Amino acid sequence: MEHAHHVEHPDMYDAESSKVGMWLFIFTELLLFGALFVIYAVYRYMNPEAFHLAGEELNRVIGTVNTVILLISSMTIAMATTALQKGQRNVAIALVSVTFVIGLAFLVNKYFEWGVKFSHGIWPGSEHMMNEMSHGEVLFFGLYFVMTGLHALHIIIGMAIMVFAVRGLVRGKVHPDRPSLLDNCGLYWHLVDLIWIFLFPLFYLIH
Amino acid sequence: MSGEKHHIVPYRLYFVVLIALLALTFASVWITSIELRDYTVAAALLFAIVKSYLVLNYFMHLKYDKPYIKIMVGFVFAIFLVMIVITFLDYLYR
Numbered sequence: 001m002e003h004a005h006h007v008e009h010p011d012m013y014d015a016e017s018s019k020v021g022m023w024l025f026i027f028t029e030l031l032l033f034g035a036l037f038v039i040y041a042v043y044r045y046m047n048p049e050a051f052h053l054a055g056e057e058l059n060r061v062i063g064t065v066n067t068v069i070l071l072i073s074s075m076t077i078a079m080a081t082t083a084l085q086k087g088q089r090n091v092a093i094a095l096v097s098v099t100f101v102i103g104l105a106f107l108v109n110k111y112f113e114w115g116v117k118f119s120h121g122i123w124p125g126s127e128h129m130m131n132e133m134s135h136g137e138v139l140f141f142g143l144y145f146v147m148t149g150l151h152a153l154h155i156i157i158g159m160a161i162m163v164f165a166v167r168g169l170v171r172g173k174v175h176p177d178r179p180s181l182l183d184n185c186g187l188y189w190h191l192v193d194l195i196w197i198f199l200f201p202l203f204y205l206i207h
Numbered sequence: 208m209s210g211e212k213h214h215i216v217p218y219r220l221y222f223v224v225l226i227a228l229l230a231l232t233f234a235s236v237w238i239t240s241i242e243l244r245d246y247t248v249a250a251a252l253l254f255a256i257v258k259s260y261l262v263l264n265y266f267m268h269l270k271y272d273k274p275y276i277k278i279m280v281g282f283v284f285a286i287f288l289v290m291i292v293i294t295f296l297d298y299l300y301r
Contacts, residue, residue, distance in 0.1 A: 023276060027283045034287045038294050045298065060236065067232050075225040078216070078266045085215045190266045197258045200232075201251035205239040 018180035019187075026191050029154075033195050036147050040202060043139045050136020055207045057122070058144070062113050063204030066106055067196065073102035074193040077162075077186045084169070084179050092182065093169050096162050099189065103159045110152050117141075144203055151199060154192045161185045214271040224265045231258050 044051045080095035121128030124145050129138055165185040168174035174181045235254035239247050264270040269277055 019272075020276065023279065027279070030283055031287065034290065038291055041291065042294060042298060045295070064232065064236055068229060071225060071228045071232065074228075074262065074266050075221050078221045079218050082216055082218055082221070187267055190262055193266070194259050194262050197262065198252075198255050201235055201239065201255050205235060205251050206248050207239070 013178060013180075015178075015180050015183075018184060022184040022187050026187060029191055029195075033147075033150075033198075036143070036150075037198065037202070040143050040147070043136070043143065047134075047136025047139060050134045051140050052207055054133075054137040054140035054144075055203065057117075057120075058204050059113065059116070060204050062109055063200055066109050067200050069102055069106050069109070070193050070196050073099045073106070074190055076102065077189045081179065081183055081186050084174070084182055085176055087176050089169060089175070093166055096166050096169070096182070096185070100159055100162045100166075103155055103162075103189075106155055107152060110148065114145075147199055148203070151192065151195055154195070158185075158189045158192050161188055214268075216265070216268070216271070220265065224261055228258055228261055231261075 076095045077099040080092045080099070083089075083092035083095055117123065122141055123129070124142060129141060133141070162185055165174060165182045168181045231254050235251055238250045238254070243250060263280065269280060
């Protein structure tokens with residue numbers, strides 16, 4: 001991880017370039033998901049009825065709960081950067097830990113949500129999907145599993161980065177004059193939030 | 208944050224932004240549950256765009272960043288927009 005690299009070489013530390021490097025990485029992520037959004041838009045345009053039907057299958061309540069969860073977690077990690085700047089190390093550690101737990105709650109929700117789909121025989125390549133669904137519905141659920149799955153993977157990676165950020169805070173390697181690891185951890189987490197902000201209406205709300 | 212000058216964002220501001228984001232979330236849930244026909248997609252996307260603007264500016268500190276970072280972010284979104292427009296021009300006129 002590049003941030004860890006910076007932490008180990010104090011003389012080469014540069015907060016500005018760390019941040020720009022993180023943004024460049026975020027751009028690649030935005031375009032990765034951007035391409036998936038374009039695929040979604042085209043398939044939706046070609047199969048409006050099927051997407052309408054398939055969208056009804058998704059649980060709005062779970063989707064909304066997960067949105068609220070993710071927005072709150074975005075606030076707590078943003079507050080952690082403020083805490084560090086104010087020199088309140090323990091508050092920062094607590095806030096990142098809280099964010100980690102909230103991220104876990106998101107994944108638990110996702111687990112149950114996917115579990116319900118699986119119990120209805122809906123998973124990529126399932127018999128039910130292949131035999132009883134229209135082409136458009138198969139496309140919808142294919143995109144649903146790929147996009148929310150890829151998003152969940154980003155949640156897991158974000159939580160892993162948080163572990164490193166907390167370790168840095170505890171060991172004193174991340175402090176008010178060297179906040180990049182925590183700042184970039186926050187940026188990554190906000191990216192995950194940003195992607196969900198678009199996934200949520202496209203899959204759960206638009207019927 | 209922004210170079211040498213550290214702009215410390217108060218906790219309070221983050222909380223206010225969260226409240227705004229939650230309000231927008233519930234508003235988008237409400238507006239998509241009423242029958243708007245073709246405008247449902249547009250309405251949902253509009254709320255999502257406003258929400259992402261808040262996240263980018265406040266949570267991701269773009270508001271306090273140097274202009275070149277803002278320009279870069281704007282450029283990436285512009286590329287994305289061009290990608291969508293070109294794709295749909297292709298599908299609409301083939």
